[in-house]
Amino acid sequence: MSHVAVGVDIGGTMIKAAIVNEEGQILESRSAETPGTLKEFQSAIEAMITELTAIHPDVCGVGIGSKGIIDPSTTRVDVLPGTLHYLEGQNLAGLVRPSLPQQVPVAADNDARVTLVGEMTWGVARGCHDVIMLTLGTGVGGGIVVDGRIVRGSTGVAGHIGHYTINPDGPPCICGNRGCLETYFSARAIESEAFAAVHRGVATSLLCLERQPPSCADVFAAALGGDEIATGIIDRATAILSAAIAGLVLTLDPEFVIIGGQISAAGERFFEAIRKDVAVRTRLLLRRDVRVVPAALQNPSGVTGAAALVLFPAQYD
Numbered sequence: 001m002s003h004v005a006v007g008v009d010i011g012g013t014m015i016k017a018a019i020v021n022e023e024g025q026i027l028e029s030r031s032a033e034t035p036g037t038l039k040e041f042q043s044a045i046e047a048m049i050t051e052l053t054a055i056h057p058d059v060c061g062v063g064i065g066s067k068g069i070i071d072p073s074t075t076r077v078d079v080l081p082g083t084l085h086y087l088e089g090q091n092l093a094g095l096v097r098p099s100l101p102q103q104v105p106v107a108a109d110n111d112a113r114v115t116l117v118g119e120m121t122w123g124v125a126r127g128c129h130d131v132i133m134l135t136l137g138t139g140v141g142g143g144i145v146v147d148g149r150i151v152r153g154s155t156g157v158a159g160h161i162g163h164y165t166i167n168p169d170g171p172p173c174i175c176g177n178r179g180c181l182e183t184y185f186s187a188r189a190i191e192s193e194a195f196a197a198v199h200r201g202v203a204t205s206l207l208c209l210e211r212q213p214p215s216c217a218d219v220f221a222a223a224l225g226g227d228e229i230a231t232g233i234i235d236r237a238t239a240i241l242s243a244a245i246a247g248l249v250l251t252l253d254p255e256f257v258i259i260g261g262q263i264s265a266a267g268e269r270f271f272e273a274i275r276k277d278v279a280v281r282t283r284l285l286l287r288r289d290v291r292v293v294p295a296a297l298q299n300p301s302g303v304t305g306a307a308a309l310v311l312f313p314a315q316y317d
């Protein structure tokens, strides 16, 4: 009989859980809006796991990916600013154990790192030794593989690419620094630019959308449709993202760069712009054009990667 596991993805807007098999396929899934309090969070997660394990009681474990800095040795949430702040200091294993039908391992790590584990297990990073991955969503997450191992750093923080400083005097970031990459390139940053443009009253098709304020996907769609304001917003943000990727590429010399997260659905034109810019910036030292490829795992890739933590613990270690 094939092994199955529960994968859980704890994000700033949604929490998701699914039963995932050894082939990385999602057999059953649940999701809910991210609750505002610890008590609501606990009941939401309990409901999801109880429903999923009622259908598949034979789960071999639970893997959890969460925003923030997670200690994989204890599953404790060490640092988590923002809407999920109430999870700080909590032991994630302790939160899910009461809903499980039997004693099984529970593993947890940072969400972007977990997504990279999914790509290493089933996706484009299979068998790779040196890879950088960025997850572009509400914020920017990152994961780094060097010599075939996920880089954790001395205190587990490594890979927070979204907090790479782009501008020393830039806007304040949720992490306490200023001018981080995700204050320039993230769904949140693009949406706030679009919001400002709409409020300045400039001529843009974004004004005509039924749903206001425009979402990040709306801005990408408008740019694709030739809207100049939307194109300007996307081009400026993408140029900053590409510069950051170029810096990382010259620091780590990866085989290639993987881009995942909801924004990676923006398509080939977005990828082409990044490839071109990163190549121009890095070609002379690299003596090649580094590949920038989309993640292979289907959405929600966070839950699939999380399940890999317990389905293939040896690989993740």
Ligand SMILES: [Zn+2]
Binding pocket: 162, 163, 164, 173, 174, 175, 176, 177, 178, 180
């Ligand atoms: Zn930051």
